[in-house]
Amino acid sequence: LPRAAPAPARARARRATPQRAATLRPRALGTLYDVPVSNNGARCRLLARWLGLYDDLVLTNPNDAFADGGIKSAAYAEINPQLKMPTLVAANGLRVPESEVINAYLMDAASEGARRLATPKTIEGRTNGALATRTHDQYLVPIQGAMYRGPMDRATRATQLAEIARQLRILDEICGREDGDYVAGETKSAADAALFPTLIFCDFLLPKYFGWSEGAALGGANLRRMYEAVKRDPDGAKTYDEVRGGLEAWESAGRFEKVGIVDDVADVSFQWSF
Secondary structure, eight states, X not given: OOOOOOOOHHHHHHHXXXXXXXXXXXXXXXXXXOOTTOXXXXXXXXXXXXXTOGGGEEEEOHXXXXXXXXXXXXXXXXXXXXXXXXXXXETTSOEEESHHHHHHHXXXXXXXXXXXXXXXXXXXXXXXXXXXXXXXXXXXXXXXXXXXXXXXXXHHHHHHHHHHHHHHHHHHHHHTSSSSSBTTBSSOOHHHHHHHHHHHXXXXXXXXXXXXXXXXXXXXXXXXXXXXXXXXXXXHHHHHHHHHHHHHHHHHTTHHHHTTHHHHHTOTTSOOOX
């Protein structure tokens, strides 16, 4: 008998397994405007790595892509009117600013299996992860600039550093509520992705430039345990190297002298270490 003609391509695609279909899909989730040192961008890069989506993103420095002013340019304002990083522009044109919103997008875009692996298993774990993320975003991130920005009013810097110490202790308590290495217990999740890059800043800057003890720099034993666990993770280690490398570049460029931190800390009428 003569051999049957090959099925049309469309019919063959309908019979493809999900695994086979995944290999046929173009790998293009969108462009992430970000720089390596950004802790807010790093949380997106880390979660994307955990979800298997990192290679689907085109990472672009907005200061290179928008030559006429970088993130302060009119062109960048069209994709993020807040003029902040990171910003995701999805392949379909959807503009997604704000790191936690980007991470929600990444969770939705991930495969069911990857999403399940990055989701805490219990309601308590999910709630504590959400609380840690909210506490970090609402109360710590707005004042993190006290560690590296300037010029800044000296009293304001000292007050904000004291508040950073308090917020780290609060986060340490939340991180200790569940058994396991991570914020939400045994499962590494978006909460760890949110906190970990900021803790790199704390670990590098607070002891070296402000005289904090190693324990205080990360709030306590619970945050320290999570931090070290994520550092041991291969994807966490890559993210750590990116952020730490950016901080070291700032240091080499004399940033902390230029913004007045070294002079501020020399003023012993304020408390700088905790």
